[in-house]
Amino acid sequence: xxxxxxxxxxxxxxxxxxxxxxxxxxxxxxxxxxxxxxxxxxxxxxxxxxxxxxxxxxxxxxxxxxxxxxxxxxxxxxxxxxxxxxxxxxxxxxxxxxxxxxxxxxxxxxxxxxxxxxxxxxxxxxxxxxxxxxxxxxxxxxxxxxxxxxxxxxxxxxxxxxxxxxxxxxxxxxxxxxxxxxxxxxxxxxxxxxxxxxxxxxxxxxxxxxxxxxxxxxxxxxxxxxxxxxxxxxxxxxxxxxxxxxxxxxxxxxxxxxxxxxxxxxxxxxxxxxxxxxxxxxxxxxxx
Numbered sequence: 670x671x672x673x674x675x676x677x678x679x680x681x682x683x684x685x686x687x688x689x690x691x692x693x694x695x696x697x698x699x700x701x702x703x704x705x706x707x708x709x710x711x712x713x714x715x716x717x718x719x720x721x722x723x724x725x726x727x728x729x730x731x732x733x734x735x736x737x738x739x740x741x742x743x744x745x746x747x748x749x750x751x752x753x754x755x756x757x758x759x760x761x762x763x764x765x766x767x768x769x770x771x772x773x774x775x776x777x778x779x780x781x782x783x784x785x786x787x788x789x790x791x792x793x794x795x796x797x798x799x800x801x802x803x804x805x806x807x808x809x810x811x812x813x814x815x816x817x818x819x820x821x822x823x824x825x826x827x828x829x830x831x832x833x834x835x836x837x838x839x840x841x842x843x844x845x846x847x848x849x850x851x852x853x854x855x856x857x858x859x860x861x862x863x864x865x866x867x868x869x870x871x872x873x874x875x876x877x878x879x880x881x882x883x884x885x886x887x888x889x890x891x892x893x894x895x896x897x898x899x900x901x902x903x904x905x906x907x908x909x910x911x912x913x914x915x916x917x918x919x920x921x922x923x924x925x926x927x928x929x930x931x932x933x934x935x936x937x938x939x940x941x942x943x944x945x946x947x948x949x950x951x952x953x954x955x956x957x
Contacts, residue, residue: 676723677795678716679788679811680780681731683829684768686812687711688761695756696949706948708761709768715829716772717956723808727795727931728772728780729788730765736785737918743865744918767944773933774941774955781929786922789816791929793921796821815861817851819921820888845879852882854896856919857912869915870900870908 691707698704719726737744751758772778781791792809799807799821807823809816817825817836825834837849844855858878860868881899893916897903902912941955 674723674806674808675725675727675795676719676808676810677727677729677792678719679792679813679816680712680728680765680768681762681788682812683712683715683810684708684761684765687715696947703756705756705759705761706950709764709771709948710950710953712768713771713950713955714953716778717775718829719810720775720778720956724777726775726778728769728778729791730769730780730782731788732782732784732786734785734787734790734922740914741866741918743867746865764948767947770934770936771941771944771955774936774938774957776957779931779933781931783924783929786924789813790922790924792816793819794924794926794929796823797923798926799823814851815856815864815919815921818853818856818919819923820850845875846883848883850888852888852891853916853919854878854882854891857893857896857915858900860915861919864918866915866918867911869912870902873900 685708687710688705688708691711692705694705694707694710695703696706716726716728769780773780783791786794789811792811793816795807796809796816796819799805807821808826809823810826810829812827817840825836826832827834837847840849840851841847844851846852846855855878856866858868858870858873860866877900881896884899886895893913894903897909897912902908945951945953945955
């Protein structure tokens with residue numbers, strides 16, 4: 670990791686990861702209820718560790734990508750279904766600002782929240798920029814295959830405690846394609862149940878999908894019109910409509926990273942200490 674190395678983290682993924690792995694971490698709120706705090710403890714610990722190794726750490730924060738919900742009303746529907754148990758149903762995003770206040774107390778940690786862009790889009794924009802910016806070395810922490818759609822030059826980690834993932838080996842093993850990025854057509858054709866995206870072409874032959882995705886056409890020339898022609902469905906209006914919706918929902922929103930504002934809270938030590946007490950995090954010192 671050189672002096673110009675930058676780490677970017679999908680913060681929502683990190684919070685949910687530690688919410689489940691640190692179930693033992695709890696606090697008592699003002700109403701005497703037990704609340705989970707594993708997401709707070711896990712994130713601030715790992716971000717502080719990253720801050721020691723990278724020149725800068727960027728936390729990508731979700732904003733609502735309204736165009737996806739407009740195109741597909743069922744987008745991300747059914748996530749986090751309530752159980753009726755307060756502890757299990759606790760909305761960890763209510764602690765987001767406190768986590769950001771604690772994390773950005775360290776001077777080389779920032780967060781990015783950009784209107785209309787999910788954290789996936791923010792990370793994809795940085796990956797896209799890595800193609801032309803060879804001065805920076807980019808280290809990405811996420812576990813959403815949608816981000817793999819964007820080709821680029823970067824290091825990928827699916828965990829904070831495991832080695833770097835070999836993208837080419839991963840994609841070839843999982844999708845049968847010898848590529849270091851995931852062609853968007855896989856998601857457009859197969860859909861994505863975790864995001865509520867239905868299959869665009871049900872029962873489309875896997876062999877043919879692989880052939881199309883690994884054709885000699887460069888990624889930048891593979892338009893939706895091109896794919897529909899290759900798949901032989903450009904005259905089926907219903908299929909074309911469904912595929913177009915999937916394409917627009919799945920496609921990353923790419924913006925020039927120069928348009929992103931790196932934000933941080935100007936917290937003082939007393940503020941951070943008060944937040945640590947609130948979450949009953951003891952014997953932990955947050956570095957400046």
